[in-house]
Amino acid sequence: MTTDHEHVARTIELAEEAVEDGNTPFGALLVVDGEVRREARNTTLTDDDVSAHPELKLARWAGSELSPEELADCTMYASTEPCPMCTAAIHYAGIGRVVFGVAGETLHELTGGGVPIPAEEVIRRADGDADVEGPIATEAAMAVHESFFGA
Ligand SMILES: [Zn+2]
Numbered sequence: 775m776t777t778d779h780e781h782v783a784r785t786i787e788l789a790e791e792a793v794e795d796g797n798t799p800f801g802a803l804l805v806v807d808g809e810v811r812r813e814a815r816n817t818t819l820t821d822d823d824v825s826a827h828p829e830l831k832l833a834r835w836a837g838s839e840l841s842p843e844e845l846a847d848c849t850m851y852a853s854t855e856p857c858p859m860c861t862a863a864i865h866y867a868g869i870g871r872v873v874f875g876v877a878g879e880t881l882h883e884l885t886g887g888g889v890p891i892p893a894e895e896v897i898r899r900a901d902g903d904a905d906v907e908g909p910i911a912t913e914a915a916m917a918v919h920e921s922f923f924g925a
Contacts, residue, residue, distance in 0.1 A: 778851070781805060782875045782911045784813075785853040788828070789918050792816040799918045802828035802852040804836055804869075806844045812836075828852070829860035837867035846870045853915050854881055855908060858889050861896040864904060872897075874908035875915030884916070885923050 788801020814828035882890035
């Protein structure tokens with residue numbers, strides 16, 4: 775059984791791959807019943823699409839392709855805490871759990887960008903019941919950001 779830390783480590787690899795593709799360093803994946811069902815990298819720059827965050831692409835896919843039972847059992851793993859746009863989509867899709875590497879606020883301290891409202895707060899304000907866990911890999915996830923955005 776792959777652990778939360780191993781799945782988040784893979785999302786950090788996806789974030790590195792996003793940079794190799796010419797994008798900003800964010801990656802995410804979906805696990806249902808212990809199996810990785812789909813991975814995504816950020817493509818905001820190469821798609822010229824401000825909404826091409828990996829978590830939003832995965833939430834759209836999940837809402838379309840997974841059954842309600844699969845959604846409830848689904849975990850979204852993300853290298854960085856999903857932003858409010860993506861967290862809202864996670865809520866709308868009905869994804870049951872979110873686990874992330876580094877907090878959005880920690881990234882915001884480095885870049886000054888983004889919308890650093892905690893995913894937990896977005897879910898709670900929406901009266902959602904998704905579990906939100908993190909940060910669980912701050913050092914590894916921030917290393918990718920520091921090499922991209924500058925420490
Ligand atoms: Zn996002």
